Amino acid sequence: MRRFLLACGLSLFALVAHAQTAEPVAADQALEERVMALSHKLRCLVCQNQSIAESDADLAVDLREQVREQLSAGKNEDEIADYMVARYGDFVLYEPPMRGSTLLLWLGPLVLAVVGIGVLMLRLSRRNKESAPVLNEAQRAKARALLEKDDNNGTQA
Amino acid sequence: MKAKFLVPLFLFLLLVGFLGFGLSLNPREVPSPLIDKPAPDFTLARLDNPEQTLALADMKGQVWLLNVWASWCVACRQEHPVLVALAKRKEVPLVGLNYKEVRGDGGIDMRKVAAENELPMAIERARDWLQSHGDPYDVSILDINGRVGIDFGVYGVPETFLIDKQGVIRHKHIGPITPDALRDTILPKVAALKAES
The missing domain is CATH 1.10.8.640 (Cytochrome C biogenesis protein)
Structure with missing residues (x-):
């Protein structure tokens, strides 16, 4: 040995x-x-x-x-x-034969890749739909005011 | 949704589980495809009298053990006292398959050994070794070129095969037989096979 x-x-x-x-x-x-x-x-x-x-x-x-x-x-x-x-x-054998007990070995990576890409695409499309919420005029004005106030604070400090 | 941060932890623990299981496996123990198959046929010269041969058919009707050994095999020394103790109990015939006695020895340059000298050399070395370490075998046979070893799927000496009355391999032990393996696995299997008709 x-x-x-x-x-x-x-x-x-x-x-x-x-x-x-x-x-x-x-x-x-x-x-x-x-x-x-x-x-x-x-x-x-x-x-x-x-x-x-x-x-x-x-x-x-x-x-x-x-x-x-x-x-x-x-x-x-x-x-x-x-x-x-x-x-x-x-x-x-370095290349195992395809049969019932080795099916997971042969198809596992493919299944993982398909599931991974599927989940990724689902999440991306969901994120695109959620983006850019629409604001009405009052909300816009409030946001602008907040941003300006923030800027002023910055210069005073 | 609040438990989302636990997902990586869960995946990590799953990975640890798989890796831990992997560590508990022994990659050197390759399951033999020969289990529950008829033992490969062989006819080989006997170590005690090379004029005579022993064939698989000669063991028919008996439950017996075939132990692969060689004098150059270090792990065989570790297992040898277990075999000697087993032989004293006379529960099961033990046949020794002396595997590549000369050409398996890494210390020997085969180019310097003339073909006709290999067999006498093997016999002398094997007999000397059994004399100094004790001979547990009912009979030993000489597999000079390792061909029968290949038929039995031998890849590391020592290996031991349990063969039933019909000449079917029922169990294979890879590596040195420990007292525990003998008591808990091999001898119970021998008893069960003997009880079979």
């Missing part, structure tokens, strides 16, 4: 240094690009905020090897994602 933490810590420094990702191993460039593309979508269970492409944890190396092996055996990306989910759960 301590080794994992150390690996996580060290790989953090590596990220600061030059945001490096793991070195490609296979000779086949096209295959390697697919391996890394898929690895970036899979979370490392040990360093939980890193994908298995970024992490140097032992398990991440093993899982990258699995991805590489299965891709070269002809499996497609979805099949490999399913393989990972069957073993480690939805947690392994």
Whole structure:
């Protein structure tokens, strides 16, 4: 466990240094690009905020090897994602699937934004209606008198 | 309307509530999708006699525990006395899955280990460790490359799986087994599963 933490810590420094990702191993460039593309979508269970492409944890190396092996055996990306989910759960996916239990996660921000904008618009339109109360002549004169008195006080002081 | 000034306070308390709940969760404990699913099939060499293998089918009809361990695993040392005490009670068979004994050890440069030396090295290291710390396992099996570990969704050693008579995983304990977890969770589950037909 301590080794994992150390690996996580060290790989953090590596990220600061030059945001490096793991070195490609296979000779086949096209295959390697697919391996890394898929690895970036899979979370490392040990360093939980890193994908298995970024992490140097032992398990991440093993899982990258699995991805590489299965891709070269002809499996497609979805099949490999399913393989990972069957073993480690939805947690392994950086993009959670849309289903009943994740509906709040997917739609929550949208609902919040719509409600927020709605409340804002309602308040703004209400404020516009309330503004500028109409005064009759007597009220105007009284207001003017008050303002002038105020000005005089100011100059006397 | 007079209580309007209480709204931010209420929202703040709500936020504190959520954050407090978040603090009580352990992000390292990822629920396993394998619970209540058939255990992944395996056939692995036995540590006591590498000529022989143990397969999942060999454990059928028994309620048993599969404990993932390795000599390089520090947390396994913490859990080990609990396992040794458990073995003495003879309530439940305990199978040890020795996980990546050699290549899991960060102190070993695998480029310097010849492929044919890995198995003998693993056997020697694992046996030495059990000799000095006590052997609670009815049998230990060798997962040299960690492939069976991946099938079981192992991401941090130690982990322990409780498997029923039909070979279905019924419980997973992540991290070292504490005496409390053994007494309050694992052993009651073992007893309940044994009572099942």
